[in-house]
Amino acid sequence: MKLVLSATALSAALVLAATAPIWAQGTTGSSGHMGRTGGMMMMKAPLTVPMKALGGSGETGSAVLRDTAKGLVVTIHIKNAKGPQPAHIHKGSCAKLDPKPEYPLHNVVNGMSVTTVPGVTIGELIGKSAINVHKSLTDIPTYVSCGDVAK
Numbered sequence: 001m002k003l004v005l006s007a008t009a010l011s012a013a014l015v016l017a018a019t020a021p022i023w024a025q026g027t028t029g030s031s032g033h034m035g036r037t038g039g040m041m042m043m044k045a046p047l048t049v050p051m052k053a054l055g056g057s058g059e060t061g062s063a064v065l066r067d068t069a070k071g072l073v074v075t076i077h078i079k080n081a082k083g084p085q086p087a088h089i090h091k092g093s094c095a096k097l098d099p100k101p102e103y104p105l106h107n108v109v110n111g112m113s114v115t116t117v118p119g120v121t122i123g124e125l126i127g128k129s130a131i132n133v134h135k136s137l138t139d140i141p142t143y144v145s146c147g148d149v150a151k
Contacts, residue, residue: 047122049131049147051078052094057144061111063131065149071118072125074105078133078145081111085144086134089117094130094146101132108133125149 049063061078076087085108088101105115129149135142 047126047149047151049149051076051131051133051145051147053080054094054143054146057135059133059145061145063147065122065125067121067123068116071116072120072122074113074115074117074131076105076108076113076131076133078108078111081108081133082136082144084109084137086137086140087113087115088132088134089125089129089149090132091129093148094132097130097132097143097146102129105131107137122149126151 044067046064046066049065051059051061051063053060058080059078059082060080061076063074063076066073066075074089078085087105087108089103089105090100091098091102103117103120105117106113126149131147131149132143133145134140135144
């Protein structure tokens with residue numbers, strides 16, 4: 001009987017030891033939706049932000065946000081894009097946008113942009129930020145597409 005209990009205890013200890021690094025990182029395991037890296041909450045699933053045309057531009061599309069160990073990866077796809085266009089994450093919403101960019105993103109070129117923003121997670125932006133695309137490198141004040149970061 002002691003041997004059975006000892007084997008069970010040893011098995012439990014091995015399982016705990018094997019999963020300790022996961023607990024130390026703060027992840028929730030396979031059934032959880034969020035984890036921690038460096039003290040920041042990370043969402044396991046990507047978040048798609050619909051990008052709506054502004055000012056009759058016809059520039060619609062989406063931005064997909066993914067939390068990674070290196071930071072927030074923002075992938076923008078815009079239909080009807082017109083050349084290199086600056087893109088940013090701004091505080092506020094599309095309806096009430098802070099004109100000062102919070103995080104710069106790579107320019108949208110040929111309708112696409114991919115940027116890794118270190119030290120930022122989706123959870124920090126939800127309900128507080130919007131992704132904005134500007135008309136051109138020479139016409140920054142004109143916004144042509146915007147999407148609110150929301151669940």
